[in-house]
Each structure stands twice: as C-alpha cells, then as structure tokens.
Amino acid sequence: MMLISAAMTLVVGHELQSAEPKEEKQRLRKEKKQHKKNKKDDRGPPEKEKEKEKASVPAPSKPATQSPAHKAAPVPVNASASESPVAAEKPAKSKAELRAERRARQDSERASKQGKKEGGQQSTSSKPKATPNELQPVVKRLPDHVQVDDPVALKKLAKKLERQQKSGQGCSLNITGVKVPLRSDYGYKVSLFSHLHQYSRKNPPTQQISIPVTVIHPSIVRLGLQYSQGIIAGSNARSVALLHAFKQVIQDYSTPPNEELSRDLVNKLSPYISFLSQCRPLSASMGNAIKYIKKEISNIPSQCKEEEAKRILQECIDSYINEKIILASEAISKYAIEKISDGDVILVYGCSSLVNHILCEAFEKQRKFRVIVVDSRPRLEGREALRRLVKKGIRCTYVLISALSYILPEVSKVFLGAHALLANGYVMSRVGTSQIALVAKAYNVPVLVCCETYKFCERVQTDSFVSNELDDPDDLIVTRNGKTHLENWQTVKSLGLLNLVYDVTPPDFVDLVITDLGMIPCTSVPVVLRVKNVDQ
Amino acid sequence: VDENQSFRFSQWEEDPDVASAVAAIRSLLEFLKRDQSETILGLRENMTKAIQRLEETDSSVAVSSGGELFLRFISLTSLEHPDLSQCKNVMIERGELFLKKISLSRGKVGKLCHTFIKDGAKILTHSSSRVVLKVLENAAADNKRFTVYVTESQPDSAGKLMAQKLHNLNIPVTVVLDAAVGYIMEKVDLVIVGAEGVVESGGVINKIGTYQMAVCSKAHNKPFYVVAESFKFVRLYPLNQQDVPDRFKYKADILKTVKDLNQEHPMIDYTPPSLITLLFTDLGVLTPSAVSDELIKLYL
Numbered sequence: 001m002m003l004i005s006a007a008m009t010l011v012v013g014h015e016l017q018s019a020e021p022k023e024e025k026q027r028l029r030k031e032k033k034q035h036k037k038n039k040k041d042d043r044g045p046p047e048k049e050k051e052k053e054k055a056s057v058p059a060p061s062k063p064a065t066q067s068p069a070h071k072a073a074p075v076p077v078n079a080s081a082s083e084s085p086v087a088a089e090k091p092a093k094s095k096a097e098l099r100a101e102r103r104a105r106q107d108s109e110r111a112s113k114q115g116k117k118e119g120g121q122q123s124t125s126s127k128p129k130a131t132p133n134e135l136q137p138v139v140k141r142l143p144d145h146v147q148v149d150d151p152v153a154l155k156k157l158a159k160k161l162e163r164q165q166k167s168g169q170g171c172s173l174n175i176t177g178v179k180v181p182l183r184s185d186y187g188y189k190v191s192l193f194s195h196l197h198q199y200s201r202k203n204p205p206t207q208q209i210s211i212p213v214t215v216i217h218p219s220i221v222r223l224g225l226q227y228s229q230g231i232i233a234g235s236n237a238r239s240v241a242l243l244h245a246f247k248q249v250i251q252d253y254s255t256p257p258n259e260e261l262s263r264d265l266v267n268k269l270s271p272y273i274s275f276l277s278q279c280r281p282l283s284a285s286m287g288n289a290i291k292y293i294k295k296e297i298s299n300i301p302s303q304c305k306e307e308e309a310k311r312i313l314q315e316c317i318d319s320y321i322n323e324k325i326i327l328a329s330e331a332i333s334k335y336a337i338e339k340i341s342d343g344d345v346i347l348v349y350g351c352s353s354l355v356n357h358i359l360c361e362a363f364e365k366q367r368k369f370r371v372i373v374v375d376s377r378p379r380l381e382g383r384e385a386l387r388r389l390v391k392k393g394i395r396c397t398y399v400l401i402s403a404l405s406y407i408l409p410e411v412s413k414v415f416l417g418a419h420a421l422l423a424n425g426y427v428m429s430r431v432g433t434s435q436i437a438l439v440a441k442a443y444n445v446p447v448l449v450c451c452e453t454y455k456f457c458e459r460v461q462t463d464s465f466v467s468n469e470l471d472d473p474d475d476l477i478v479t480r481n482g483k484t485h486l487e488n489w490q491t492v493k494s495l496g497l498l499n500l501v502y503d504v505t506p507p508d509f510v511d512l513v514i515t516d517l518g519m520i521p522c523t524s525v526p527v528v529l530r531v532k533n534v535d536q
Numbered sequence: 537v538d539e540n541q542s543f544r545f546s547q548w549e550e551d552p553d554v555a556s557a558v559a560a561i562r563s564l565l566e567f568l569k570r571d572q573s574e575t576i577l578g579l580r581e582n583m584t585k586a587i588q589r590l591e592e593t594d595s596s597v598a599v600s601s602g603g604e605l606f607l608r609f610i611s612l613t614s615l616e617h618p619d620l621s622q623c624k625n626v627m628i629e630r631g632e633l634f635l636k637k638i639s640l641s642r643g644k645v646g647k648l649c650h651t652f653i654k655d656g657a658k659i660l661t662h663s664s665s666r667v668v669l670k671v672l673e674n675a676a677a678d679n680k681r682f683t684v685y686v687t688e689s690q691p692d693s694a695g696k697l698m699a700q701k702l703h704n705l706n707i708p709v710t711v712v713l714d715a716a717v718g719y720i721m722e723k724v725d726l727v728i729v730g731a732e733g734v735v736e737s738g739g740v741i742n743k744i745g746t747y748q749m750a751v752c753s754k755a756h757n758k759p760f761y762v763v764a765e766s767f768k769f770v771r772l773y774p775l776n777q778q779d780v781p782d783r784f785k786y787k788a789d790i791l792k793t794v795k796d797l798n799q800e801h802p803m804i805d806y807t808p809p810s811l812i813t814l815l816f817t818d819l820g821v822l823t824p825s826a827v828s829d830e831l832i833k834l835y836l
Contacts, residue, residue, distance in 0.1 A: 413775070512737070512775060520828055521737045523825035
C-alpha cells in the first residue's frame with residue numbers, strides 16, 4: 001500500500017521535474033515529512049522501503065546490493081538488509097534541486113546511521129542493519145573530525161570543502177584548482193584513536209593551496225599556519241588571534257551587488273572556518289566565539305550601510321574580547337586571590353595564561369607563597385610558565401610529572417587551567433591534568449580549576465577517547481647522547497606513537513571552579529549554561 | 537540607637553525558640569524602621585554597619601547569612617519611587633514578609649524530613665539543634681517509635697540540653713560521649729544534624745564534631761542528613777577546615793580579647809559535601825550539588 005503511494009509520488013515527481021525549483025523543493029519537503037511519518041508507523045519490519053531522489057553521485061564504496069540506477073524511469077527501491085539509498089538519476093538538475101535532494105538524502109542517511117552510530121567504527125553499508133531505531137532523528141550528527149575512519153564521512157567532508165570553494169567564488173570568477181585543501185593523515189594511528197585526525201607538522205595545509213588564493217583571506221591563511229605549526233597555542237591566545245583575524249577579514253570585505261551583508265558575510269566565513277579546522281581542530285572557546293560572531297553578523301539590520309555595519313562588527317568583536325577574556329580574567333583573579341593565603345605552596349601544571357595571571361596578581365598583592373611548576377613532554381609548556389613567574393620574582397620549583405607523587409605532600413593547593421568545561425561538569429584540559437587531579441585527591445589536596453565562562457560548552461563527554469586531538473607523532477622522537485631510537489618508527493609495523501593533546505577530568509576530583517561569575521562547584525556548570533542561555 | 541538595638545537583639549536571642557538569624561533579622565527590621573538616613577545609599581550603609589554590629593555580639597554564621605539575605609531581599613525590587621519614605625515603606629513591608637516567611641521555615645523542614653524516619657529507627661544527632669528537635673517532634677506526633685542518641689558536645693554540653701528537651705517529648709534518648717561516635721555508629725540507622733550555615737559547595741558548617749560524625753557515618757555507609765532553613769545559605773566556599781574564616785570559628789568575645797587564636801578551640805567545623813547524603817530545607821529536599829543551584833537563584 002505504501003509502496004504504491006510512494007511510487008505514485010515518484011511518478012508525479014518525475015513529471016514535475018521540469019517545474020519551478022521552488023515547487024520542487026516544497027514537494028521534496030512534503031515527501032520528507034511523509035517518509036518520517038511512514039517510518040514512525042512501521043517500526044517492526046527490518047526491511048524499509050524508501051525511495052529518494054539522489055544526485056548522480058558515484059558511490060563506489062557502496063556494495064553491489066544497490067539496484068542499478070536508471071537514467072529516466074523512477075525505480076522504487078527495495079532496500080535489502082542494507083539501507084543504502086538509491087534512486088533514479090535525473091539529468092540536468094538545477095543547483096537548488098541538487099541541494100534539496102541532498103538534504104533529503106542526508107535525512108534518510110542520518111536516520112539509518114543512528115543504528116550504527118554507537119560503535120566507533122563504521123563499516124560500509126553492507127552490514128545488516130540492526131533493528132530499526134525507535135527514536136526519530138533527534139540525535140545530532142557526529143562532527144566530521146571524529147569520523148576519520150569512516151570513508152563515507154570523509155567523502156562528504158571533501159565534497160563540502162569543494163562546495164564551499166564554489167560558493168565562495170561568486171559566479172563571475174573562474175579559477176580552477178583553488179579549493180580548501182583536505183589535509184591527509186600521517187603515520188600509523190593507534191586503533192583506539194583511529195577516528196581522529198593525525199597530521200604532521202612537516203606537511204602544512206598550505207602546500208596544496210596555489211597562489212594567488214582568492215577563496216581564503218591571507219590573514220586566515222597566516223592564522224591557520226600559525227595554528228598548525230604550534231606558533232600560537234593556548235585556548236585564549238587562539239581565540240584572540242582568531243577574532244583579530246576576523247576583524248581584518250571584515251575590514252577588507254565588500255558586499256557584492258545584490259547581496260545582503262548579513263547573509264553573505266556569514267557564507268564567506270564558512271570556508272575560512274573549514275580551512276582553520278583543517279589546520280588544527282577548533283577549540284571550544286573558538287567555537288563559541290564563532291557562534292557569537294555569526295549571531296552578530298546575522299543581526300545586522302538590512303538597511304544598515306556597509307561602513308556602519310563594519311564598524312558595529314568591529315566594536316562587537318572588541319567588546320567580546322574585552323568582556324569575556326580580559327575583564328573575566330580580572331574578575332577571576334579577584335576571587336582566586338581570596339583563596340591564596342600566606343605560606344601556601346601552590347602547584348600548577350603546564351602554562352595556563354589565566355593561572356599565571358592569577359599568581360602574578362597575588363604576588364603583587366603581597367601574598368607570601370611559593371609555586372611548584374609541573375611539566376611534561378613533549379610540549380614542555382611548563383618552562384614558559386616558569387619563565388614568566390620567575391621574572392616576577394616568585395619562588396618556583398620545577399618538576400616533571402613523573403615526580404608528582406613525590407612532591408605532592410608538600411603542596412597545599414593545586415591551580416589548574418582548563419581548555420573547556422563540559423556540560424556534565426567534566427573538565428577538558430591539557431593531557432596530564434586528570435592525572436594531577438587524581439593524585440591530588442588521593443593526598444587530599446584541594447584542586448581549583450580556573451576557567452572563563454566563554455569556554456563552557458554544551459558537549460557531554462565522559463572519557464578522553466571519543467573526542468580529542470592527536471598531535472604530530474614525530475614530536476615524541478628525542479635525541480639523547482647522539483642516539484635517536486625512534487627515528488624509523490614508521491618501519492616497525494607494530495609500533496604506534498600516540499601524542500594526545502587533551503584529557504577530561506571527572507568533577508569528583510575538582511573541588512572548586514573559579515569563573516567570572518564567582519566560585520561554583522563543578523556540578524553547577526549546567527546551571528551557568530542555563531543562566532547564560534536565558535541572558536541571550 | 538546601636539546600643540539599644542544590640543540589647544534588644546540579645547534579648548531576642550535568649551528566647552530559646554528563636555533561631556539566632558531570625559532574632560538578627562527582627563532587630564534589623566526594627567533598625568530599619570528607626571533609621572533616619574536621607575538616601576538609599578546611606579540606608580544601605582547603615583544596614584551594613586548594623587549587621588556588623590550584630591556579628592560582634594554573636595559571631596555565628598547564621599547571623600551573617602541572615603543579615604545579608606535580609607539586605608538582598610528588601611532591595612530586590614527596583615525601588616523606583618522617588619520619595620525615600622515610600623521606598624522605606626516598601627522595604628519595611630518586604631522585611632515583614634521575609635520575617636514571616638522564615639519563621640515558618642522550620643515547620644516546613646520538619647514536615648519534609650519526618651517521613652524519612654521509619655518506625656523502629658535509631659537516630660544519632662549532634663549537639664542541640666532546634667530544627668532537629670522539630671523534626672523529631674513531628675515524627676513522634678506521627679506515632680513513630682524511635683530512639684535517639686545525642687552526643688554530649690563539649691565544651692558547652694549542649695547535648696545534655698537536647699536530651700532534656702527530648703525527654704520532655706517522651707522520646708527515649710541516650711547521651712553518649714563525643715569520643716563514642718565511632719563506637720555507636722554501627723548501632724544507629726541514620727544520622728540527622730542541624731547546620732549553622734550551608735555553604736556554596738553544598739557542605740555545612742556546624743558545631744565542632746560534626747565532621748567527625750560525617751566521616752564515621754560514611755565509613756559505615758549510614759545516611760547523613762542535614763536539616764537547615766534556607767536563610768542559612770551563605771556565600772562562602774571553604775576548601776578545607778583551615779579555609780573557614782576565623783570570625784566564624786570562635787565566639788565573638790574571644791575574638792575581641794584573645795591574642796593568639798591558635799591556642800583557642802574552634803567552635804565549628806566544616807563538613808564537605810561528599811559526606812552528606814541529603815539536605816532538608818524549606819526549598820525542598822536537595823542533594824549537595826543542588827545547593828549551588830539554589831544559591832545562585834537566591835543571590836542573583
């Protein structure tokens with residue numbers, strides 16, 4: 001019964017193919033709704049009968065269970081155990097139709113993917129589908145950067161980057177071969193983390209870009225290089241650099257004719273953001289900053305003149321940096337200094353700009369304390385923190401993280417920075433932080449995390465595997481006494497080098513979080529997020 | 537005015553049924569009525585000074601938290617009236633409302649908590665708390681049979697007072713030494729204590745010996761309940777025992793006279809939230825992590 005009705009709509013659709021794209025879109029939307037309703041009705045049978053209209057996309061990865069695509073006549077698809085969508089191909093489609101069809105296809109793929117979404121690995125669609133999930137598509141899609149081992153997702157990403165190049169171009173230009181490059185992975189990846197990207201610093205993303213680059217603004221190219229080579233590191237520094245680069249972009253932007261600034265500028269920013277995430281995965285703070293900018297841009301009233309709009313945006317960015325980063329760190333140091341008493345021995349890990357600022361302020365306010373700086377390979381960021389603190393005149397001790405349990409009985413407090421605070425109260429920070437928190441808990445030493453509210457993100461994570469960053473594995477190679485043992489690690493097939501960047505600390509190990517809103521326990525992060533959403 | 541007011545305050549405090557915070561708020565309300573300042577800012581300054589004066593008489597956490605909450609409660613409305621006396625009237629009205637609300641809070645807590653006491657339960661409590669007394673009173677009125685162990689709670693032997701009050705309610709009660717908490721813990725089913733202050737982390741500040749009791753009950757896996765009214769919520773965040781400010785730890789007169797505080801015995805200690813099972817307040821039954829949520833709502 002359903003098959004007939006479905007086939008009917010397809011036939012009708014085929015006839016209307018030459019109709020206006022708008023009607024086509026509406027019709028597609030109606031079909032989608034019908035699909036969703038049908039799916040709700042038949043939950044039991046494992047076989048699904050769907051039909052889609054698909055663009056003429058080659059799908060070599062899909063197994064041969066697909067029925068051959070016919071050029072003209074619509075074919076009702078009988079999905080076998082696999083749910084791979086196939087449908088008729090239609091010649092000469094307009095761009096809008098393509099987009100609408102792609103949307104419809106993505107919807108169905110998303111619904112089908114939910115069954116396999118739990119496992120980290122995604123095999124090709126030849127795997128028999130599990131019982132169709134009862135949930136309707138409410139689950140968000142996995143971001144691209146944690147689906148590196150899925151060829152389908154990679155292909156989609158490549159297409160998306162290509163598409164962005166096209167849309168960023170504008171129809172008048174005609175430049176070939178210029179696109180947002182897709183960086184390739186380097187080296188053998190440890191299997192637990194094979195779903196993440198692993199790039200090498202020796203292959204910068206700009207190698208594949210030809211000059212002149214018209215799609216990507218030069219300050220963004222520079223920023224991307226600075227990220228990928230590690231010249232700019234630390235979440236505050238990265239966010240501030242990003243915002244300054246965007247200021248430059250806005251300054252040089254000019255609205256093309258027949259376009260509105262509020263819509264066009266946002267579209268212009270998308271390829272930049274894709275490029276930056278190819279250079280180095282975006283941090284939570286950068287994500288929030290980008291969301292803010294996009295919101296501000298789309299809020300520009302349409303009758304606003306271009307110069308005026310640009311000025312407004314520049315001011316918005318300046319005030320964001322000032323409020324969320326600079327003033328926030330002042331507020332945090334004010335609260336934190338209350339917690340530093342005379343005679344304290346404070347332990348810090350790595351180089352957090354916020355913690356360094358707090359300690360320098362406390363020292364200026366004549367508090368008597370000494371600092372133990374804990375450091376770890378391969379980044380050895382603690383040396384930078386040490387340099388800054390000693391310059392101020394603070395008494396410091398320097399140890400490596402392997403000496404942690406040796407030094408902890410002396411410590412009275414631990415101050416940690418954070419890369420992001422997740423919605424379930426977990427703290428995401430530089431790898432090694434959770435270790436420090438764990439050992440400090442065992443010694444009953446209070447652990448204080450300092451974090452501005454703009455780093456709070458809605459994500460939920462309970463372990464460090466599902467979403468992380470893999471740094472260049474060659475960083476782990478070290479030369480001692482003239483010998484470099486790991487030089488030819490790639491030749492040893494069973495050897496993998498793992499250079500993790502972040503880890504998550506559970507809230508039971510953290511005693512106090514100091515934010516610009518005050519001192520809160522780690523479990524109150526969702527309260528702050530809720531309050532912030534109400535404000536906005 | 538100051539002298540009169542602190543005298544009245546100590547009078548109200550002596551009333552055994554009234555919580556010290558309630559007495560403080562009552563005297564602050566009186567002070568507000570008598571205040572002669574010309575501007576709102578001046579009024580606020582005078583109120584802050586009055587609170588400080590009260591703290592000098594009685595240095596407990598409850599007075600400080602009650603005072604601050606009172607101040608926030610009355611100035612919560614945007615006082616748009618141009619006329620100062622009108623503003624004052626609004627503030628006094630709200631003050632009366634606040635006072636009435638918190639006088640009822642002890643009853644609310646009692647009603648919430650007594651259902652957690654089962655028939656035949658053995659309860660351990662610490663020192664003398666009026667809220668715990670109310671809870672036990674409600675449970676007894678509900679025809680439940682239970683026995684109570686009370687610690688002596690030196691240095692002021694407040695536990696003996698509590699035992700007397702419970703005896704008057706015909707509840708079987710035994711007084712135990714402070715040192716016998718570990719010994720008695722295996723016999724009891726649950727521990728209920730009051731609080732002088734509830735801090736932002738969800739921990740509580742209470743008479744010295746509470747922390748010990750909490751650690752023991754955790755080791756024995758017995759539930760540790762805290763009963764407190766909402767005006768005891770305070771914006772402190774101690775990390776450990778040393779982090780509690782000195783002005784709360786010792787009695788007011790000792791703070792004034794003694795030079796070296798290290799020789800004095802503190803009167804209160806801090807119990808971290810990890811040892812507390814549930815908190816019963818007039819805002820409802822809360823887990824320690826929900827206290828921060830409520831505090832944010834109260835104070836922001």
